[in-house]
Amino acid sequence: MPERTDEEVAVEVQKGDMESFRILVERYEAKMSRYAKRFLFAPDDADDLLQEIFIKAYVNIRSFDASRRFSPWLYRIAHNEFINALKKKKKDRNNISLFYVDVLFPHPVARETADDATSRREIREVLDGSLEKLGPKYREPLVLYYLEDMNYKEIAEVLHIPVSTVGVRLQRGKTLLRQLVKRVEGD
Amino acid sequence: MDNQPEQRPLGEQVLATIKEGNVKMRSRWYFRLRDILAVMAIVIILLMAVFLASFVIFVLHQDGAWFVPVFGLAGWYALFNALPWVLILLSLGFVVVLAILARRYQFGYQWPLLYSVFAVIFLVTAVCFVFVQTSLYGLFFASSVPQDIPFIGSYYPGIGVLGPENIHRGEIVIATADGFVLLDSSGRVLTVLVGPDTNIPFGASPQAVFRPGELVVVFGDISGTSTVKAIGVQQLQQ
Numbered sequence: 250m251p252e253r254t255d256e257e258v259a260v261e262v263q264k265g266d267m268e269s270f271r272i273l274v275e276r277y278e279a280k281m282s283r284y285a286k287r288f289l290f291a292p293d294d295a296d297d298l299l300q301e302i303f304i305k306a307y308v309n310i311r312s313f314d315a316s317r318r319f320s321p322w323l324y325r326i327a328h329n330e331f332i333n334a335l336k337k338k339k340k341d342r343n344n345i346s347l348f349y350v351d352v353l354f355p356h357p358v359a360r361e362t363a364d365d366a367t368s369r370r371e372i373r374e375v376l377d378g379s380l381e382k383l384g385p386k387y388r389e390p391l392v393l394y395y396l397e398d399m400n401y402k403e404i405a406e407v408l409h410i411p412v413s414t415v416g417v418r419l420q421r422g423k424t425l426l427r428q429l430v431k432r433v434e435g436d
Numbered sequence: 437m438d439n440q441p442e443q444r445p446l447g448e449q450v451l452a453t454i455k456e457g458n459v460k461m462r463s464r465w466y467f468r469l470r471d472i473l474a475v476m477a478i479v480i481i482l483l484m485a486v487f488l489a490s491f492v493i494f495v496l497h498q499d500g501a502w503f504v505p506v507f508g509l510a511g512w513y514a515l516f517n518a519l520p521w522v523l524i525l526l527s528l529g530f531v532v533v534l535a536i537l538a539r540r541y542q543f544g545y546q547w548p549l550l551y552s553v554f555a556v557i558f559l560v561t562a563v564c565f566v567f568v569q570t571s572l573y574g575l576f577f578a579s580s581v582p583q584d585i586p587f588i589g590s591y592y593p594g595i596g597v598l599g600p601e602n603i604h605r606g607e608i609v610i611a612t613a614d615g616f617v618l619l620d621s622s623g624r625v626l627t628v629l630v631g632p633d634t635n636i637p638f639g640a641s642p643q644a645v646f647r648p649g650e651l652v653v654v655f656g657d658i659s660g661t662s663t664v665k666a667i668g669v670q671q672l673q674q
Binding site: 262265267268270271274275278296299300303304307308309310311312352353354355356405406409410411412413414 | 445446447448449450451453454455459460461462463464466467539542545546547548549550551
């Protein structure tokens with residue numbers, strides 16, 4: 250019997266099958282943990298945050314539209330939790346803004362770059378070591394694209410920004426990464 | 437030996453919290469009600485923006501400034517000077533709030549905010565122009581209802597009185613050999629001089645326009661105490 254999709258499982262939970270929710274938690278626990286680690290950097294309260302994400306997902310699961318993908322919906326909840334967690338941290342509070350100018354203006358439609366496998370692996374390696382030096386604005390799309398393997402449209406759904414802005418943030422994030430690498434190599 | 441208790445898997449912890457009854461799944465009605473309230477908020481703000489924009493048009497109609505762009509660049513300049521900027525900025529404030537509220541939904545956030553603002557401006561303008569065409573529009577703003585609204589009501593005493601000095605809306609009292617006598621909306625009696633340079637739009641003949649009882653907008657500065665050398669005269673529909 251083929252494995253049920255996330256969306257099918259979510260529908261069962263919506264109907265009141267509490268046990269099916271365990272399947273969703275098991276499927277996404279590692280992903281959410283990795284996302285938290287890369288976005289928040291081993292926070293003391295990571296376990297509490299993960300629990301909070303899944304509890305919020307359970308409480309609000311009837312707002313999930315099963316005709317759409319479950320993954321961006323859950324990542325959106327995680328994104329909101331992480332942003333709230335960052336706001337509580339003194340160090341990151343100033344890097345979080347309610348409004349970013351890049352969502353105001355139109356950008357040329359950013360096509361998804363077809364990074365070849367080598368280039369993608371290299372970016373992943375650099376990214377893993379330099380994430381902390383990037384602000385949340387550029388860090389998050391880079392994490393979602395290169396480390397969580399989401400496409401532009403899914404990232405746009407998670408961050409609630411236009412698809413073209415996702416492309417712009419990824420380009421600028423990569424440029425910042427290159428500058429960081431050059432600086433480290435120069436030292 | 438590790439004495440730390442083994443941590444339960446996250447799935448079990450979450451399920452345990454749910455089973456303990458500390459958290460409950462929200463019903464579909466909760467989300468429907470929330471969406472209905474959000475839509476209502478959007479509609480109410482949209483109506484407020486339409487109301488303000490319609491009021492701006494009403495003020496410009498009453499001042500006569502709405503009709504003067506037909507007289508060319510000077511007319512456009514006069515209209516620009518006559519615009520009630522506070523009301524316009526307030527309407528734009530509603531438009532921005534509306535665009536931000538719409539960003540809760542995919543149709544709102546999938547475009548740059550500037551596009552959303554333009555889309556809302558277009559929507560407000562379109563609804564406003566449809567409203568202006570209805571008979572309800574004139575009746576509503578002439579009634580006491582908007583006059584009782586704080587802030588909006590304070591505008592009423594100045595409408596048609598504190599308008600631009602070079603725009604005069606009123607009724608022709610007497611036709612004269614070189615023009616006509618106008619009773620303007622602030623109650624002043626003005627002698628309007630019409631010459632060969634006076635612009636009378638849409639090819640109307642002076643004889644057809646300048647008849648007692650006709651409503652007109654005269655564009656021109658007052659010279660002396662009550663004489664206007666008309667740059668243009670626009671006939672209004674009764």
